Amino acid sequence: xxxxxxxxxxxxxxxxxxxxxxxxxxxxxxxxxxxxxxxxxxxxxxxxxxxxxxxxxxxxxxxxxxxxxxxxxxxxxxxxxxxxxxxxxxxxxxxxxxxxxxxxxxxxxxxxxxxxxxxxxxxxxxxxxxxxxxxxxxxxxxxxxxxxxxxxxxxxxxxx
Numbered sequence: 199x200x201x202x203x204x205x206x207x208x209x210x211x212x213x214x215x216x217x218x219x220x221x222x223x224x225x226x227x228x229x230x231x232x233x234x235x236x237x238x239x240x241x242x243x244x245x246x247x248x249x250x251x252x253x254x255x256x257x258x259x260x261x262x263x264x265x266x267x268x269x270x271x272x273x274x275x276x277x278x279x280x281x282x283x284x285x286x287x288x289x290x291x292x293x294x295x296x297x298x299x300x301x302x303x304x305x306x307x308x309x310x311x312x313x314x315x316x317x318x319x320x321x322x323x324x325x326x327x328x329x330x331x332x333x334x335x336x337x338x339x340x341x342x343x344x345x346x347x348x349x350x351x352x353x354x355x356x357x358x
Contacts, residue, residue, distance in 0.1 A: 204216065235348065235349060244314060244315065244316055244317075244358070245314070245315045245317065246307055246312050246313075246314050246315075247259065247312060247313045247314075247315055248298060248307070248308070248310060248311070248312055249291075249292055249294055249310070249311040249312060249313055249327075250298065251292075256313065259313075259315060259322060262322045263287070263313065263315070263322065263325055264284050264287045264288075266322055266323075266324075266325065266341060266342075266343055267282060267287045267291065267325070267341050268282040268283070268287070269343060269344065270341035270342060270343070270344065271341070273344040274341075274344060290339075291313075291325075291327050291338070291339060294310070294311035294329070296309070296310050296311050296329055297310065298310035298311075301332070304332065305330060307330065308330070309330050309331060309332060310329070310330065311327070311328070311329050311338075312327075312328050312329070312330060313325050313326070313327055313328075314326035314327075314328055314355070314358075316342070316351060316355075318346070321343075322343075323342060323343045323346045323349075323351070324340065324341065324342035324343065324346070324351040324355065325340070325341055325342075326339075326340045326355045327339045327340070337355070337356065340352050340355050
């Protein structure tokens with residue numbers, strides 16, 4: 199048995215050279231021990247989209263997000279269709295008092311309200327509504343496709 203300590207941050211040459219092997223061990227561990235499905239979302243399937251009707255990604259995914267919200271609300275919270283229409287969705291999860299700000303020493307995405315979108319096979323399966331602020335990230339709401347509840351996307355989102 200050989201044990202090595204490799205620096206992960208900033209990533210050392212050894213860390214980079216063994217990353218894929220380490221990831222495969224991690225993925226197998228998660229599947230065997232924690233019963234994660236092999237298609238659990240990865241970082242490449244998560245998009246951070248500013249909540250702004252001026253943003254092309256936000257505009258292009260708005261209808262999918264609103265439909266997913268309605269499906270979630272009716273299945274999980276037993277809302278009626280009129281309780282979770284497009285206007286309710288916009289009022290509850292799109293209208294924000296926060297102003298977008300790009301501070302020189304802030305995060306690349308800037309500060310403000312965002313929809314953290316989870317995509318699987320080009321299908322939107324969850325949205326985490328978050329506020330990124332100078333000293334914290336606030337999780338406002340998470341909604342997901344009930345058909346994918348086995349992925350524990352709320353737990354995944356909180357840990358992410």
